Structure formats: structure tokens, C-alpha cells
Amino acid sequence: MECPASSAASVELNPVLHPLNWLLGNWESDIPGEGTFPTIKPFRYTEKLYFSHVGQPVINFMFNAFNAESKKPMHRECGFIRIQPGTNKVAFMIAQNSGLVEIEEGELTGNHLKLQTEKLARISFAKEPHVQQICRVFQLLPDGKLEQTVTMVTDNQPLSQHLHITYRRSS
Numbered sequence: 133m134e135c136p137a138s139s140a141a142s143v144e145l146n147p148v149l150h151p152l153n154w155l156l157g158n159w160e161s162d163i164p165g166e167g168t169f170p171t172i173k174p175f176r177y178t179e180k181l182y183f184s185h186v187g188q189p190v191i192n193f194m195f196n197a198f199n200a201e202s203k204k205p206m207h208r209e210c211g212f213i214r215i216q217p218g219t220n221k222v223a224f225m226i227a228q229n230s231g232l233v234e235i236e237e238g239e240l241t242g243n244h245l246k247l248q249t250e251k252l253a254r255i256s257f258a259k260e261p262h263v264q265q266i267c268r269v270f271q272l273l274p275d276g277k278l279e280q281t282v283t284m285v286t287d288n289q290p291l292s293q294h295l296h297i298t299y300r301r302s303s
């Protein structure tokens with residue numbers, strides 16, 4: 133499936149984005165991801181990721197997760213990624229369908245990207261417990277798969293893993 137926000141094939145990648153080239157394109161979970169947290173029942177999910185550009189020094193992204201069994205849509209995120217030119221500092225600007233908006237910042241080391249919450253806000257009626265801190269790692273594995281691991285702190289739990297998933301390129 134083509135990302136609705138995807139770039140025109142002819143648009144050249146802005147040179148600022150070269151260090152993040154490995155992330156671009158569409159990805160789909162190869163086997164279901166594992167959802168965990170001390171306070172919830174473990175669950176399995178599938179997910180499609182879309183990273184695109186339109187020639188600007190910005191990546192556009194969309195993540196759509198589904199229940200692995202019923203295939204029903206679940207968590208969704210979308211936003212933009214920027215890299216501070218000439219540095220390895222990366223920023224994600226994220227909106228989540230749970231009512232959360234967030235800035236995550238971190239460092240790119242080769243094909244390994246580690247981010248954590250810098251700013252977080254939510255709608256007034258967001259479900260509790262509220263997340264207070266998110267740490268996220270993306271890395272390109274030697275076999276060409278992409279891995280995402282998310283840990284979080286909530287109102288009543290210390291840093292614990294919430295998500296682990298690997299993806300294969302779908303385009």
C-alpha cells in the first residue's frame with residue numbers, strides 16, 4: 133500500500149536526510165509484535181510503518197497498528213522527523229490517536245536511533261494512567277529488518293518495556 137503522504141518518486145532526497153536514508157520507505161511487521169507492561173495483559177499486534185519525504189529536510193511518517201488476531205485498527209501515530217544539519221541529533225514530532233502529542237529527541241549512531249521524550253501533552257480526557265516518559269529505539273538489523281523497541285514510564289509504573297517488533301520492507 134502506498135502512503136498517502138508519500139513523495140513523488142522523482143523528488144530527490146534532501147542531503148540533510150542522507151544519514152536517515154535507511155529508514156525511508158514502507159515497512160510491515162514480519163511476525164506479530166509483542167505488547168507488554170506490568171499492569172496489562174500481554175498482547176500481539178501487527179504494524180505498518182510509512183516513512184516518506186517531499187524533498188524537504190523532513191521525513192513524514194505514519195505508523196498504523198492492528199490487533200494480530202482480529203486485524204482491527206489499534207494504535208496510530210503520525211508526524212515528522214528532522215535531523216539537525218551536520219549533527220547526529222534527531223527529533224520526532226508525534227501525534228498519537230490516544231490523545232497524546234509528543235516531541236522525542238535523541239541520537240543517531242549509524243543505523244541505530246535512540247529517542248526519548250522531551251515534551252509531552254495530551255487531551256484533557258485522555259485515558260489514565262498517563263504515560264510520562266517514552267524511550268524508543270529503532271535499529272536496522274544485519275539481515276535488513278527494522279526493529280522498534282518502546283519502553284515507558286506511567287503515573288504508577290517505572291520504566292518498563294511496552295513494545296517490541298520487527299518489520300520487513302514492503303516497498
Ligand code: HEM
Nearest residue numbers: 167169171172175177197198206207261262263266282286
Ligand atoms: C509510543 C506509543 C505508545 C504509548 C505511549 C502507549 C501508552 C500506553 C499506556 C500509557 C497504556 C496503559 C498502561 C496501563 O494501563 O498501565 C497502554 C496500554 C496499552 N497499549 Fe499502548 N502505547 C503505545 C503504543 C501502543 C501500540 C503500538 C499498541 C499496539 C496495538 C498498543 C497497545 C496497547 C494495549 C492493547 C494496551 C492495554 C489496553 C489499553 O489500555 O488500551 N500501544 N499503552
